[in-house]
Amino acid sequence: MKIHPKTNEFLEGIEAMSQYIEEEKGVEIQYFAKDEEKLVDFEAEKPIRRLMQKFPALEEITVHPPLSGYDIELLLYKNKDLIYSELKQLIDLANEYGIKINIIYHTEFIMKKHKLTTLEDIKEIAEFLKGTKVTIFLENLFMMRERYSCTVLDLCEQIDSPNIRACIDICHIYCQAKIWHEPMKEFIKKYLDKEKCKKYVAHIHFSSTINDDGYIDRKTHGRKHETSEKLFEDANILCEYGMTAKDINWVTEVSEEDYVLRPDQISEIVGLKKYRESLA
Numbered sequence: 001m002k003i004h005p006k007t008n009e010f011l012e013g014i015e016a017m018s019q020y021i022e023e024e025k026g027v028e029i030q031y032f033a034k035d036e037e038k039l040v041d042f043e044a045e046k047p048i049r050r051l052m053q054k055f056p057a058l059e060e061i062t063v064h065p066p067l068s069g070y071d072i073e074l075l076l077y078k079n080k081d082l083i084y085s086e087l088k089q090l091i092d093l094a095n096e097y098g099i100k101i102n103i104i105y106h107t108e109f110i111m112k113k114h115k116l117t118t119l120e121d122i123k124e125i126a127e128f129l130k131g132t133k134v135t136i137f138l139e140n141l142f143m144m145r146e147r148y149s150c151t152v153l154d155l156c157e158q159i160d161s162p163n164i165r166a167c168i169d170i171c172h173i174y175c176q177a178k179i180w181h182e183p184m185k186e187f188i189k190k191y192l193d194k195e196k197c198k199k200y201v202a203h204i205h206f207s208s209t210i211n212d213d214g215y216i217d218r219k220t221h222g223r224k225h226e227t228s229e230k231l232f233e234d235a236n237i238l239c240e241y242g243m244t245a246k247d248i249n250w251v252t253e254v255s256e257e258d259y260v261l262r263p264d265q266i267s268e269i270v271g272l273k274k275y276r277e278s279l280a
Helices: 016-025 046-052 072-079 080-097 111-118 119-129 151-159 170-179 184-191 192-202 228-239 263-280
Strands: 002-004 006-008 028-029 060-064 100-106 134-139 165-170 202-204 249-252
Touching: 002 016, 002 028, 002 060, 002 263, 016 028, 016 046, 016 263, 028 249, 046 060, 046 080, 060 249, 072 080, 072 119, 080 100, 080 119, 080 134, 100 202, 111 119, 111 151, 111 228, 119 134, 119 151, 119 165, 134 151, 134 202, 151 165, 151 192, 165 170, 165 192, 170 184, 170 202, 170 228, 170 263, 184 228, 192 202, 202 228, 228 263, 249 263
Parallel strands: 002 249, 006 028, 028 060, 060 100, 100 134, 134 165, 165 202, 202 249
Antiparallel strands: none
């Protein structure tokens, strides 16, 4: 497992986390919408270049577009050329720096809707990316009408491309369990398929869900683990479902009060490093 810190497009917190960025040679960048009324307001290049200038030994960068308005089905419906333009820019940057670049897209469609609408389009995108250093990560969401399968894993299985992989956010699984009024450890048995996880998961968003909620009280969503025991428990859950490969990114996606010093994210990184050592 690779432990990748998370920053934003302004690179807040990278000084505090520089040791871990240098050690792990990877990072995720969160971008923000500048205008909620527009799709074409997302520019990935500048923070990537700044990161490469500061950390020239980086091997992998993951781009997380703005949280609203970047579902893959919405982009395909509104402006398919926008996706190809974004991907072409990332391909060029990946080739220039000799690194892997990933981009995360959410989806709110269940698998049935994708089969009826977008599946062939996403297969075409996978073909466009074939042989490049760019990968799309499809992330599981909460507030989905899923219960007995995980759409992004099913999508990856249908497409079966090394350039289309899944991002699993453990906090979102807790949210789903809360919505369905099930204990998380019972819900996940129906939600995740171990063999699909082993084959298709390449990226993890890791954080704690306070009070097993993450949904009703949003302050409980994506926080740091209060104890190492709870961190190990959540990490073990993911590992039980096959997410132990050395090349999987574990991103510490933590909400906190101080985004400059990032004490809570650093706490998660240190905890995950100890967990990784325990697997050796």
